[in-house]
Amino acid sequence: MESPQERRERRRAEKRQAVRRVAVRIALDDGLEAATVEAISAAADISPRTFFNYFGSKEDALVMEPAWRPEDLMELLRRRPEDEPVFRSLQAVMKEVGVRSLPLWADMQPFMELQNRHPELAVRARAADQAKVMEMTLALVRSRPGARGGLHARLLVVGSFGAMISAVQESLETGEPVEELLDQAFALLEQGL
């Protein structure tokens, strides 16, 4: 049975996705500059004001629903055993995050197409979250026993996130399973490029 609370959340999520689809379609068909908030909300049959109840910014509606919020990722990291090597923790969490994205990839071809045409979109839309989570991850890595200097910690973090993003993009492009690609990516990082 579904509680009213859950019901509301589900319908909200569905509406978000519906608006996203409309927005991306407009951007693909008529160009990015045609995808104004006014145009999107008209096509999605909501008021412009309501658009901003669903999305914090216009760009938000033009990129894929994120599979994780910064807090989620940090929570996953903190739950890892204290004595696990940091590299393994990062690998495990990135894998979890990558796999968790899968169900959201149902109808993402248009998103990929838009991402190819305007690669700066995702970066801009997620800049704040990205920066935040990388900063927190860096702090966490440094606090772990066995930290090997500032530069090493930084490389661990940028490497891990880079590996995840690379694996995801490669998977989207070639169709290979993300999990394997993630393992390969981390193996490359571990053993050297």
Place this chain on the structure above:
Amino acid sequence: MESPQERRERRRAEKRQAVRRVAVRIALDDGLEAATVEAISAAADISPRTFFNYFGSKEDALVMEPAWRPEDLMELLRRRPEDEPVFRSLQAVMKEVGVRSLPLWADMQPFMELQNRHPELAVRARAADQAKVMEMTLALVRSRPGARGGLHARLLVVGSFGAMISAVQESLETGEPVEELLDQAFALLEQGL
């Protein structure tokens, strides 16, 4: 002797830096939301319209002058010998770029402070260039002989840029020389984290 052309360019660059300083100072003293284009240009003694002759966006004025444009970096990469291993080419170019930044770091303490408080600023301001240059680098890496698959190429690119950024930030924080840190970073990438 200085040609009139050069003279104009120099004065333009000086003015850019002057406006930058003013903008960052306001953001640090009164908060980011107080740093409106109107406030900045008033403090810099130019009209708001002129502000946009110098900067493509407000955020542009709040981050450090970039040491390279995408074309510069690609040019550096293309000039590398054809038979050099890609990894070495990337290492050499990133080193060149890192070192070239040095003269621009004369009075960057305020920029660092702002960057610490709002880490998303630089990402957002440089998103388009960053995305563009990484895409082009990826294409170039893939076209080089000895390419080892899509995932490997992606990791080379994100790893190289990550190494450069990590080394620069670490150097800014600890005062260690960038060149050494860059070598260390690439050694870590090469031999494994």
Place this chain on the structure above:
DNA sequence: TGCAAGGCTTGCAGTCTCTGCAAGAGTTGC
């Protein structure tokens, strides 16, 4: 010195993103 060409600065008007507020409509719980 004086003038023509080209660059720089500016104001203006307009578009677009985004926000706070408050009114109204629809839902839910009892």
Place this chain on the structure above:
DNA sequence: GCAACTCTTGCAGAGACTGCAAGCCTTGCA
């Protein structure tokens, strides 16, 4: 069927950004 709650919307306003055209200033040259 009423009270509390949530959701949608309009409105007004701030702030980023752009194209255009007028005026100013510098530079090159006679």
